[in-house]
Amino acid sequence: xxxxxxxxxxxxxxxxxxxxxxxxxxxxxxxxxxxxxxxxxxxxxxxxxxxxxxxxxxxxxxxxxxxxxxxxxxxxxxxxxxxxxxxxxxxxxxxxxxxxxxxxxxxxxxxxxxxxxxxxxxxxxxxxxxxxxxxxxxxxxxxxxxxxxxxxxxxxxxxxxxxxxxxxxxxxxxxxxxxxxxxxxxxxxxxxxxxxxxxxxxxxxxxxxxxxxxxxxxxxxxxxxxxxxxxxxxxxxxxxxxxxxxxxxxxxxxxxxxxxxxxxxxxxxxxxxxxxxxxxxxxxxxxxxxxxxxxxxxxxxxxxxxxxxxxxxxxxxxxxxxxxxxxxxxxxxxxxxxxxxxxxxxxxxxxxxxxxxxxxxxxxxxxxxxxxxxxxxxxxxxxxxxxxxxxxxxxxxxxxxxxxxxxxxxxxxxxxxxxxxxxxxxxxxxxxxxxxxxxxxxxxxxxxxxxxxxxxxxxxxxxxxxxxxxxxxxxxxxxxxxxxxxxxxxxxxxxxxxxxxxxxxxxxxxxxxxxxxxxxxxxxxxxxxxxxxxxxxxxxxxxxxxxxxxxxxxxxxxxxxxxxxxxxxxxxxxxxxxxxxxxxxxxxxxxxxxxxxxxxxxxxxxxxxxxxxxxxxxxxxxxxxxxxxxxxxxxxxxxxxxxxxxxxxxxxxxxxxxxxxxxxxxxxxxxxxxxxxxxxxxxxxxxxxxxxxxxxxxxxxxxxxxxxxxxxxxxxxxxxxxxxxxxxxxxxxxxxxxxxxxxxxxxxxxxxxxxxxxxxxxxxxxxxxxxxxxxxxxxxxxxxxxxxxxxxxxxxxxxxxxxxxxxxxxxxx
RNA sequence: GCCCGGGUGGUGGAACGGUAGACACGCAAGACUUAAAAUCUUGUGAGAGCAAUCUCGUGUGGGUUCGAUUCCCACCUCGGGCACCA
Numbered sequence: 001x002x003x004x005x006x007x008x009x010x011x012x013x014x015x016x017x018x019x020x021x022x023x024x025x026x027x028x029x030x031x032x033x034x035x036x037x038x039x040x041x042x043x044x045x046x047x048x049x050x051x052x053x054x055x056x057x058x059x060x061x062x063x064x065x066x067x068x069x070x071x072x073x074x075x076x077x078x079x080x081x082x083x084x085x086x087x088x089x090x091x092x093x094x095x096x097x098x099x100x101x102x103x104x105x106x107x108x109x110x111x112x113x114x115x116x117x118x119x120x121x122x123x124x125x126x127x128x129x130x131x132x133x134x135x136x137x138x139x140x141x142x143x144x145x146x147x148x149x150x151x152x153x154x155x156x157x158x159x160x161x162x163x164x165x166x167x168x169x170x171x172x173x174x175x176x177x178x179x180x181x182x183x184x185x186x187x188x189x190x191x192x193x194x195x196x197x198x199x200x201x202x203x204x205x206x207x208x209x210x211x212x213x214x215x216x217x218x219x220x221x222x223x224x225x226x227x228x229x230x231x232x233x234x235x236x237x238x239x240x241x242x243x244x245x246x247x248x249x250x251x252x253x254x255x256x257x258x259x260x261x262x263x264x265x266x267x268x269x270x271x272x273x274x275x276x277x278x279x280x281x282x283x284x285x286x287x288x289x290x291x292x293x294x295x296x297x298x299x300x301x302x303x304x305x306x307x308x309x310x311x312x313x314x315x316x317x318x319x320x321x322x323x324x325x326x327x328x329x330x331x332x333x334x335x336x337x338x339x340x341x342x343x344x345x346x347x348x349x350x351x352x353x354x355x356x357x358x359x360x361x362x363x364x365x366x367x368x369x370x371x372x373x374x375x376x377x378x379x380x381x382x383x384x385x386x387x388x389x390x391x392x393x394x395x396x397x398x399x400x401x402x403x404x405x406x407x408x409x410x411x412x413x414x415x416x417x418x419x420x421x422x423x424x425x426x427x428x429x430x431x432x433x434x435x436x437x438x439x440x441x442x443x444x445x446x447x448x449x450x451x452x453x454x455x456x457x458x459x460x461x462x463x464x465x466x467x468x469x470x471x472x473x474x475x476x477x478x479x480x481x482x483x484x485x486x487x488x489x490x491x492x493x494x495x496x497x498x499x500x501x502x503x504x505x506x507x508x509x510x511x512x513x514x515x516x517x518x519x520x521x522x523x524x525x526x527x528x529x530x531x532x533x534x535x536x537x538x539x540x541x542x543x544x545x546x547x548x549x550x551x552x553x554x555x556x557x558x559x560x561x562x563x564x565x566x567x568x569x570x571x572x573x574x575x576x577x578x579x580x581x582x583x584x585x586x587x588x589x590x591x592x593x594x595x596x597x598x599x600x601x602x603x604x605x606x607x608x609x610x611x612x613x614x615x616x617x618x619x620x621x622x623x624x625x626x627x628x629x630x631x632x633x634x635x636x637x638x639x640x641x642x643x644x645x646x647x648x649x650x651x652x653x654x655x656x657x658x659x660x661x662x663x664x665x666x667x668x669x670x671x672x673x674x675x676x677x678x679x680x681x682x683x684x685x686x687x688x689x690x691x692x693x694x695x696x697x698x699x700x701x702x703x704x705x706x707x708x709x710x711x712x713x714x715x716x717x718x719x720x721x722x723x724x725x726x727x728x729x730x731x732x733x734x735x736x737x738x739x740x741x742x743x744x745x746x747x748x749x750x751x752x753x754x755x756x757x758x759x760x761x762x763x764x765x766x767x768x769x770x771x772x773x774x775x776x777x778x779x780x781x782x783x784x785x786x787x788x789x790x791x792x793x794x795x796x797x798x799x800x801x802x803x804x805x806x807x808x809x810x811x812x813x
Numbered sequence: 814g815c816c817c818g819g820g821u822g823g824u825g826g827a828a829c830g831g832u833a834g835a836c837a838c839g840c841a842a843g844a845c846u847u848a849a850a851a852u853c854u855u856g857u858g859a860g861a862g863c864a865a866u867c868u869c870g871u872g873u874g875g876g877u878u879c880g881a882u883u884c885c886c887a888c889c890u891c892g893g894g895c896a897c898c899a
Contacts, residue, residue: 042899084898156897167897214817218894221816326814330896345814412816413896420897493899532818532893569893606837608825612818613892617825619838626852627837674827677836684836757832762880764832802879808831812879 001640004632006596010721014116022737023063023118025074027505028521034071035522036063037501037561039530039538040078040125042493043104044085048111049578050586050604050616051570057601058567058610058672059529060117061717065667067118068713068741074522075118076504078125079105082133083493084167087424091457097424098452101128111589115597116720123504127426127496132503134447135513136495137429139545140418141440142552144430148194151438154417156462158186164458165421186462190419191428191489195544199223199411201558202543210563212611215535222536224412229396231337231405233258233310236318240266242310245332245410249399250391251339252314253380254360256350259303261327261334262286270321272307279304279323286325301326301349313404314395315381324349330414341366361388416541418491423456423465425490433477433484442478448486464488497538498545501525501560513554520556528561531569532611539564565670568612570604575615586616598719599625605718606676627680628722631715634687635726638708648707655685656707657748663714664741672718679715686711705730710742757808758783760792776803783809 017023038059041052063075081101090097105126112119125132143149157166161181165188170177195202203223206216228247235241242258260267262283271279282304303324312319319337326345327336340350340357347370350357357366360379364371374388383391399405419428427448429441441448451472456465466488467473477484499513505522506514530539542560549555571577572584579585591600603624608614648656659682666675686701709730716723716736727736751772756779758766766788770779780801783789793813800812 039899044899080899165897168895169898171897218817222895224816417897422897492897497899531899534894534899535817536894537896538899606825614825617838620825623837629852673825674836677827680836755832759831759880762831762878767832800879802831804831808880810831810879 001633001636004629004722006598006628006721007593009725010114010116010592010597013721013724014113017116017118017735017737018121020735022735023073023075023120024122025076025120025522026072027518029072031070031072033074033522033526034063034066035074035501035525035527036066037076037504037525037528039528039534040080040497040500041108042080042083042085043101043108045089045100045104046580046585047104047107048588049570050588050591050600051567051578053115053588053600054570054604054607054610055529055531055567056112056115056117057604057718058670059527060601060720061605061667061672062527063118064717064720064737065664065741067737068716068739070740074123074504075120076123076125076501077112077117077119077121078123078500078504079108079127080493080497080500081105081126081128082425082490082496084169084422084424087422087456090424096452096454097456098128101126114589114592115601118720123507125500125503125507127500128424130447130449131508131510133426133496134510135503136426136491136499137441137446137448138443138513139499139549140491140495141429141443141446143193143548144440146548146552148197148548149418150192150194151189152192152415153187154190154192155185155187156190156421157183158462160184162458163460163462165462188419188421188462190417191430191487193416193418195416195541196411196413198544198547199225199413201547202540205543205547205559209559209561211561212564212566215532215539215564215566218535219540222413222540224410226410228408228410229392229399229405230333230408231399232313233319233337234313234404235266235270235321236309236311238269240269242266242321242335243333244335244337245408246337247410248339248342248388248392249395249405250374250377250380250383250386250388251342251360252312252337252395253377253383254339254341254358255312255314255317255319255337256340256356256358257320257322257338258310259322259324259327259336259338259349260306261329262323262325263329264323264327264334267306267323270306270308275305275307279306282323282325301345301352303349303353305353313399313402320355322353331412332410340370342370342372344370344372346370418495419489420492421462421464422490423450425492426450426495427466428487428489428491430487431475431478431484432487433480433482435482436477436479436484438487439477439479439484445478450490464490466490494538494541498542499549501528502546502549502555516556519554523555524557524559525561527563527565529565529567532566535566565611567610568608568614570607571613571615573616573618578616591621595621595625596628596721598722599628602628602676602718605672608673610670610672624676627683628719630687631683632722632726634683635708635712635729638703638705639730642702642705646702646704648704649701652686652701652703652707654748655682656710657744660710660714660742660744661749664744667717676718679711682711682714712736713739713742754806756783758786758789759808759810760789761812762810765789765792772806776805779803779809783811 036059038055063073066073086097086100089100140149157171159166159176159181161179162176166176166183171183175182203220203225226247228245229249231244232241233244303322306321306323308321309318310321327334338346338349340346340355341359342361359366360377361375362378363373363375377383377386377391383395396407427450429448431439431441433439451469453469459465459468473486473488475484475486502514502519505518509515546555546560547558550558574584576582603621606624607620659678662678663675686703712723712726724736753769754772756768756770757764766786796813798811798813802810
């Protein structure tokens with residue numbers, strides 16, 4: 001009898017599957033299609049993470065099950081390879097980003113192949129390949145053509161010492177990650193994409209999608225649609241007015257200040273001479289903080305009085321205008337009305353700066369804290385005694401009539417900043433001409449290739465490194481032929497990952513981003529798994545771009561992903577995140593080498609609920625290895641000692657059928673941990689329960705070979721190499737993955753007898769074996785005549801008996 | 814701060830309105846061994862009892878229900894996201 005030795009079998013079957021082309025997707029097959037997708041990895045220098053394995057192993061199991069169920073499956077893989085980490089690595093080491101990428105991809109590829117995942121490698125894509133990013137640029141041109149790409153002045157993080165633009169991630173506590181200098185804001189002209197134009201549809205269309213509820217909710221809150229009122233506060237002695245957005249027009253009579261964001265266009269004009277120095281100092285301080293930091297500082301909100309006043313349109317009262325950095329410039333027009341009595345933030349602000357707290361909605365005690373609920377209006381002139389909801393409507397209509405306000409819709413979602421001042425990204429296909437303005441590169445001139453240069457270091461001006469390559473930058477204007485300059489900013493990483501799953505359907509096409517019929521055949525994606533961390537960025541951005549492509553007739557459906565699931569991260573054994581600096585990283589290569597890919601994959605499915613963060617456990621991994629050893633020995637033993645013509649016991653058939661149902665259902669619901677545990681139970685039932693003291697199979701539950709084969713098939717999506725090997729040991733010449741997924745017989749699923757639980761006052765006091773369909777009266781009679789029940793009910797009055805068919809009886813005394 | 818999730822034995826977790834702790838890890842005892850490792854068998858939430866059995870137990874406090882780990886409210890606490898990391 002052979003010992004289980006994964007190192008001997010895994011490579012062999014990986015080569016065999018690849019040679020036979022088992023996992024090739026077939027365009028236009030008559031079989032029903034199933035498109036199974038994982039988020040393609042960023043090939044970093046650190047190599048594959050065990051977290052990748054969790055997601056890939058899960059969807060690989062799904063893909064394999066689908067094939068056995070008779071589907072034509074597309075399960076592709078590629079590389080999301082543009083981006084900051086590679087560029088930073090290149091700057092540090094002098095290795096060109098394209099070389100670093102090629103090296104990392106080769107490494108990832110080898111690692112992935114050692115896991116035996118059933119990717120269709122013939123569809124492999126790479127976002128840094130000019131044949132790929134030609135189409136990323138093409139999408140940008142289409143957005144530009146439809147007016148959805150525009151330029152705006154937007155501040156970036158800038159390190160005055162390194163003289164480069166910084167990503168938010170590179171800003172640690174307001175300082176540059178590299179040198180520690182305080183980061184400043186630098187305003188640059190940047191490309192923006194108008195995702196806000198799709199806000200309503202992005203909310204509306206979630207309805208019919210199979211996404212986790214929390215993902216839908218998070219997207220809805222991120223888009224942040226709210227109905228409210230825009231109210232004009234005229235500035236005293238001026239024609240200008242401040243537009244304020246509020247969802248609480250009912251509190252208008254309680255306004256005791258208006259606060260502007262430091263960047264508000266009117267702010268500068270309102271500063272009175274005597275306050276000038278103070279206010280300007282405040283504004284320049286605020287400029288140094290990121291939006292995130294500013295909002296974080298809410299507990300100690302700060303502000304400064306400009307010296308100017310505006311007029312409350314409700315009662316023409318003079319209201320002081322302040323500047324405060326807790327007001328976000330990009331939301332609600334960058335101005336808020338302060339109603340201390342009915343908003344917590346405003347209450348704190350008023351207490352700090354001695355503003356009046358005027359109660360206008362009754363129901364709380366505003367001398368203690370803000371009252372933010374709806375209530376009845378007081379101190380509000382003709383609107384007194386109205387309820388808040390009603391008052392919001394009526395006050396808004398009243399303002400509309402006076403032409404000093406209107407009903408509006410407000411979104412938290414902001415347009416998407418699409419420019420990066422970096423080398424390692426897709427060039428934006430625009431040429432700037434002093435006469436013609438921003439002119440798109442013509443489609444026939446795509447791709448605008450990223451020039452291969454030795455110098456991709458920062459320029460020292462905050463501009464893209466491309467800006468110093470004069471032979472690339474200086475071109476003729478496509479419109480007028482005059483001297484012009486290329487756009488030197490590149491696109492963010494998201495640009496390539498927005499549409500990659502479309503390219504998989506036709507990766508070599510040079511006439512279109514993909515063939516129309518192929519897109520129509522394969523899309524939408526049937527099952528897309530990825531991390532929760534992508535919920536509001538990648539997932540939302542890519543839905544938007546897909547909708548845009550649908551509108552211009554490129555994408556075949558309004559939504560890209562029918563179903564979305566998310567996996568939790570794999571933490572280190574110590575419960576912290578895996579990180580080089582903690583020295584707690586588990587390298588999947590080491591695990592594959594020592595225990596085999598199947599053990600790693602099985603363990604990651606078993607470790608805990610798929611959508612939760614779980615700490616790695618090497619002992620848990622070893623337990624899975626032992627399980628595989630036992631399964632291996634069991635199959636080998638049965639093959640030798642099981643007599644022919646034996647029948648699986650009735651009990652065995654029932655257990656097997658129930659497990660087939662459970663495994664099939666649990667895979668669909670991502671309950672991979674209980675799939676594995678029920679397969680362990682199944683094997684325990686047939687093997688371990690019949691062992692003697694020496695561990696010999698003397699009295700095991702007998703099993704027919706055809707039922708044993710079903711068990712191996714159930715295991716195969718999770719441990720493909722081991723399953724294939726065992727399958728061949730049973731004498732098969734064809735692959736296990738050409739088999740059909742087992743079906744259960746419903747007649748074995750329903751129990752004939754059940755254990756009826758007898759409770760007294762909700763506590764279990766007895767259990768009786770009864771027929772599953774026992775009539776209520778009979779069950780009650782039986783229950784109250786039980787010895788244990790009599791003991792508990794003696795001398796007490798039975799008030800009520802609750803009967804739950806097939807489950808229990810509860811006697812209330 | 815805002816949005817979204819979690820908190821169940823020594824550990825990862827199962828059950829998700831109806832027997833709390835499946836499965837696995839760890840630990841303990843035993844078998845095999847000269848011995849150890851490996852393997853196998855048995856036990857393993859806490860407390861009381863020789864035992865049958867009983868009491869208590871799902872972050873904390875309250876509520877709904879015949880019955881709550883599960884539903885509702887408040888609180889404590891841990892994690893994810895917050896727009897230039899991917």
